Amino acid sequence: MSWILILEQSLNGLQFGLMLFLLAAGLTLVFGIMDMINLAHGSLYMVGAFLASTFVQLTGSFVAGVLLAIPATALLGMLLEISVLRTLYARDHLSQVLATFALILIINELVRLVWGSDAALPLPAALSGPVELLPGLRYPVYRLVIIAVGLAVAVLLYFLVTRTRMGMLVRAGASNREMALAMGVDIKTLFTAVFGIGAALCALAGSMLAPLFAVQVGMGENILILAFVVIVIGGIGSIRGALVGAVLVGVVDTIGRAFLPILLGAFFQPRVASAAGPALASVMIYLIMAIVLYFRPQGLFPARG
Amino acid sequence: MKRTILAVIILLAFPLAMQALGYLFYVSFASRVMIYAIAATSLNLVLGYGGMLSFGHAAFVGAGAYVASILVAEGVASAWIGWPAAVVASALLAWIIGAISLRTRGVYFIMITLAFAQMMFYLVNSMKAYGGDEGLTLPRRAELGFGLDLGNELVFYYVVLFLLLLALYVLHRVVHSRFGRVMIAIRENAPRVEAIGLPVYRYQLVCFVIAGAAGGLAGALLASHGKYVNPNVLHWVQSGTLMIMVILGGVGHLWGGVIGAAVLLGLEHLIADHPVAWLSQWAPNYQQHANLGVGIVLLVIVLFAPQGIAGLLARRQRARP
Numbered sequence: 001m002s003w004i005l006i007l008e009q010s011l012n013g014l015q016f017g018l019m020l021f022l023l024a025a026g027l028t029l030v031f032g033i034m035d036m037i038n039l040a041h042g043s044l045y046m047v048g049a050f051l052a053s054t055f056v057q058l059t060g061s062f063v064a065g066v067l068l069a070i071p072a073t074a075l076l077g078m079l080l081e082i083s084v085l086r087t088l089y090a091r092d093h094l095s096q097v098l099a100t101f102a103l104i105l106i107i108n109e110l111v112r113l114v115w116g117s118d119a120a121l122p123l124p125a126a127l128s129g130p131v132e133l134l135p136g137l138r139y140p141v142y143r144l145v146i147i148a149v150g151l152a153v154a155v156l157l158y159f160l161v162t163r164t165r166m167g168m169l170v171r172a173g174a175s176n177r178e179m180a181l182a183m184g185v186d187i188k189t190l191f192t193a194v195f196g197i198g199a200a201l202c203a204l205a206g207s208m209l210a211p212l213f214a215v216q217v218g219m220g221e222n223i224l225i226l227a228f229v230v231i232v233i234g235g236i237g238s239i240r241g242a243l244v245g246a247v248l249v250g251v252v253d254t255i256g257r258a259f260l261p262i263l264l265g266a267f268f269q270p271r272v273a274s275a276a277g278p279a280l281a282s283v284m285i286y287l288i289m290a291i292v293l294y295f296r297p298q299g300l301f302p303a304r305g
Numbered sequence: 306m307k308r309t310i311l312a313v314i315i316l317l318a319f320p321l322a323m324q325a326l327g328y329l330f331y332v333s334f335a336s337r338v339m340i341y342a343i344a345a346t347s348l349n350l351v352l353g354y355g356g357m358l359s360f361g362h363a364a365f366v367g368a369g370a371y372v373a374s375i376l377v378a379e380g381v382a383s384a385w386i387g388w389p390a391a392v393v394a395s396a397l398l399a400w401i402i403g404a405i406s407l408r409t410r411g412v413y414f415i416m417i418t419l420a421f422a423q424m425m426f427y428l429v430n431s432m433k434a435y436g437g438d439e440g441l442t443l444p445r446r447a448e449l450g451f452g453l454d455l456g457n458e459l460v461f462y463y464v465v466l467f468l469l470l471l472a473l474y475v476l477h478r479v480v481h482s483r484f485g486r487v488m489i490a491i492r493e494n495a496p497r498v499e500a501i502g503l504p505v506y507r508y509q510l511v512c513f514v515i516a517g518a519a520g521g522l523a524g525a526l527l528a529s530h531g532k533y534v535n536p537n538v539l540h541w542v543q544s545g546t547l548m549i550m551v552i553l554g555g556v557g558h559l560w561g562g563v564i565g566a567a568v569l570l571g572l573e574h575l576i577a578d579h580p581v582a583w584l585s586q587w588a589p590n591y592q593q594h595a596n597l598g599v600g601i602v603l604l605v606i607v608l609f610a611p612q613g614i615a616g617l618l619a620r621r622q623r624a625r626p
Contacts, residue, residue, distance in 0.1 A: 037412060087608065093412060094358055098552050099607040101545045105600030113594065225423060225541065232416045279431030286420040286427075290405060293417050297409045 004137050009258045010251060015143045017250020018150025022205035023223065024230040024242040025157055026198025032237020033173040034089050034191055039100035040080070041202065041227065042220025043107040048073040048203025049210045049219065050111055053119040062124035066207045070200045077199025081192050089191075108217050118216040121207070146208050153204065154243055161239050170194060174237040226253075229289045235299030244300060249285050256281035312560075313470065320462045332458045333530075338570050339462075339469045340526045345550035345562030346472055347519035352548070353557030354480055355512040356492030357407075360415045361422030362547050364402070365395040365517040367429065367539030369524025374534045375435055377443050384447035384455065384529070391525035392518045398425075399517020403510045419541060426539040440535025447529045455529065465526055469563070472519055477559055479515065488512050549603055555615025564614050572599065 027041050051072050056065030084103065088096050123142055130138040161167035169190055172180040181187055206219075213219065230249050234241025261277025268276070292300065320332040348362045369391035376387045402421045409417055430438050446455040455461050479485050487508050490498045499505050528534040537543065546569070554565025576595040610617055 031412070037415070084604070084608075091611075093415065094352070094548075094552070094556070095607050095611060097358070097360065097415065097545075098548060099604055101549070102600045102603035102607065105596040106604065109594045109597035109600065113597075221542070225419070228416055229420065232413060232420075236412065276431070279428055282427035282430075283424045286424045289420045290417060293409055293413055294405060297413060 004134075005258075006255075007134075007137060008139065009255050011139060011147070012143065013251030013254035014247060015146045015150070015250070016254055017247035018147060018154070019205045019209050020223070020226055020230055020250055021150060021243050021246035022153060022201040023227040024234070024246050025239055026195075026201045027227050028231040028234065028237055028239065028242045029170065029174070029194050030198055031231060033170060033177065033194060035177070036085065036089055037093055037096045037100065038085065039097060039224065040085075040103040040107065041198070042224030043104050044073055044077050044080075044199045044202040044220075045206040045223060046111060046217070046220035047076060047107065047206075048199075049121065049206035049215045050115050050119050051203065052207030052210060053121040053215050054115070056121060062127075066204070069207050070203045073203030073206075074196040074200040077202070078192050078196040080199075081195040085195070086188075086191070104221065112217050118214060121210040121215050123211040142211065149204070149208060153201070157239055166190070166193070226285070229285055232299060233289055233292050235301040238299070238301040241299055241301030248288070252288060253281070253285050256284045260284075316466055320459050324459065329458055332462050334570075334574065336458070336462045336465045336530055337527075338567050339465045339563075340523050340530060341547075341550065341566040341570060342563040343465075343469050343472050343526070344520055344523035345547055345554065345566045346469075346476055347516040347523065347562075348547050349551045349554075349556065349558075349562045350476055350479070350519070351513060351516040352551055353555075353561065354485065354488050354492065355509060355516075356488075357509060357513065358415045359406075359418045359513070359516075360541070360544055360548070361402070361418035361420075362516070362520055363539050363541065363543035364422035364425040365399055365520030366524040366527065366543070366547070367425060367536075368398050369395045369521030370528040370534045370538050371429060371432075371435070371441075371524075372521070373447065373525035374441050374443055374528045377445075377447060377528075378435065378441060382445070382448045384449050387447050388522060388525045391521045393521075395521020395524065396514050396518035399514045399520075400510070403513035403517070407506055407509050407513065419544070422539060422541060422544055426536055426541070429536045429539055436535070438536055440533060440537075443528065443532040443534075446532060447525075461530065465530075468522065468526065472522075473559060473563070475519075480559070484508070484511070549599075552613055553603065553606055555613030555619075558613065558615035558619070561613055561615045568614065569599070572602070 023041065023045060027038065030036055030038050030041070048069055052065050052069035054065075055068040055072075056062055059065055059068070080103075084099070088099055091099075127142040127145055129141055131141050131144065133139050159167075161170060169180065169185050172183070172185065173187065173190065177187075226249060230245040231242055232245075233248065234243070234245030257278065260281045261274055264277050264280070265274075319335060323329065323331045323335075344362070344366050347365075348359070351357050351359050351362070372394040373387040373391040376382075376390060381387060402418065406414055406417045406421065435441050446461070449455050449460075449464065453460050453464075455464065480489075487498065487503055491505055491508060495505050524538065527538065550565030550569050551562055552565070553568055554563065555561035558564075573595060576598060606613065612619075
């Protein structure tokens with residue numbers, strides 16, 4: 001277990017965490033401002049990845065494909081908001097969970113009808129090689145690109161939320177919706193716009209992660225649960241909380257998977273360690289969430305004062 | 306009351322009729338429906354009467370299923386040991402999860418119950434000694450003694466039916482007891498109940514544990530029925546499916562869980578195993594996309610009939626002079 005391995009796994013964790021952040025940012029805004037549980041957020045991530053795979057094949061360029069998939073998914077997201085989700089804002093959480101669960105089933109089958117069960121989105125050749133970061137540390141270029149994109153989006157979002165008029169409205173909505181309404185904020189349009197941005201971030205995450213994971217039906221569900229864990233840890237409605245939570249979950253999950261079996265091996269028999277290690281690693285993030293909720297029931301960075 | 310007696314008579318006569326007609330498969334299928342009905346009914350207690358949005362009920366069903374299966378796999382085949390053990394294990398689990406989760410409110414409660422269920426899912430996934438992610442196949446169903454062979458579909462059916470009716474009776478009594486009244490009051494307005502001086506947290510926890518125990522029983526039956534258990538019984542989609550059954554049937558209606566389980570599983574079976582000629586012509590592969598239909602039905606129910614099927618029936622009955 002050398003420090004290079006630790007560094008490499010930390011970078012992997014950061015990379016995964018930043019992609020989680022893209023999903024969690026949209027989710028936490030929808031959740032925080034509209035008080036709406038949207039389980040179908042993961043479906044937009046899936047649709048984004050499938051669209052990107054089609055556009056990449058059509059244009060022959062990875063970048064062009066991803067750039068086309070983002071507005072297309074945003075458009076679909078806004079359509080979804082206007083047609084179905086809008087009617088759910090006034091309903092209780094149970095109805096929201098069930099209606100969006102139904103949307104997951106519907107969207108999964110629609111994707112299966114249009115694309116089949118999976119699609120290919122190969123790594124662009126120019127980005128496939130490794131690069132030597134430090135003597136002895138060779139790291140895949142593509143993962144570095146993901147980290148760069150993730151950080152750039154985080155900065156952009158921070159700017160959008162803290163420095164623009166729309167960001168101000170979003171923050172107002174997240175901290176006190178009724179008050180924002182009373183002050184004459186056009187909540188309807190704002191909601192649709194926020195939903196579109198959330199969908200665009202989903203598409204970005206989906207198409208960036210696609211070459212690393214598989215593009216398949218159901219890919220949205222597992223990562224959706226992780227995104228929920230992130231926003232609950234970070235505090236619902238808080239972008240900053242989403243960033244901290246996402247990186248925390250990404251790093252803990254990745255490092256745990258890599259090193260827990262080794263660590264346990266130092267104390268227990270190898271048979272026990274190889275069985276318990278992966279289990280403990282998968283459980284760890286949920287454990288963190290339970291602990292955070294136990295001591296800080298509003299998350300680490302509560303958006304409502 | 307008249308309707309309840311009618312329903313019980315139909316349920317009692319059903320397997321005999323099916324046996325006479327030679328459709329023994331449907332006896333087994335009905336057993337499965339009733340097992341899910343027990344699970345959905347237990348969730349209905351938490352969801353419909355307790356007003357607690359638990360998104361991790363599959364954890365209790367799964368824990369019961371695994372405890373019962375592991376006992377059978379280790380040679381303890383008696384249902385008199387295996388099933389109570391499953392119930393106790395699930396009740397204990399519900400007590401631990403509930404004690405922590407009930408400190409949170411609203412959305413956070415949904416998420417923390419989901420998180421605990423996910424933990425259980427991954428724990429079971431890693432139990433290599435008991436099949437890991439491939440699941441555990443049992444040599445036979447649990448043994449009941451008294452010359453009753455649970456391997457016989459008819460015997461199994463009547464045992465499950467007895468337990469379902471017992472569960473419904475217990476639910477009925479619980480809901481109409483002082484305890485049930487308090488639970489409904491907590492659902493409607495928890496701060497007010499707290500202000501009256503009743504320990505809200507303790508009431509909710511007891512309700513959660515009762516539901517968890519019943520979920521464990523359903524799990525034990527499920528494992529025995531299929532002679533197989535795998536980690537997917539704990540998957541969060543399973544929790545969602547149980548929720549669908551409750552909503553479909555009717556939240557807070559005694560028969561809600563039963564109706565929901567019957568309608569959902571029946572719909573699945575119809576679409577998957579009974580091709581409709583004109584639909585096949587129009588859409589040749591529609592059977593592979595059964596979930597599309599389930600999703601649309603669920604969406605329509607949630608949007609336009611929030612009280613579920615039992616609610617629709619009750620409304621029609623009330624509308625009659």
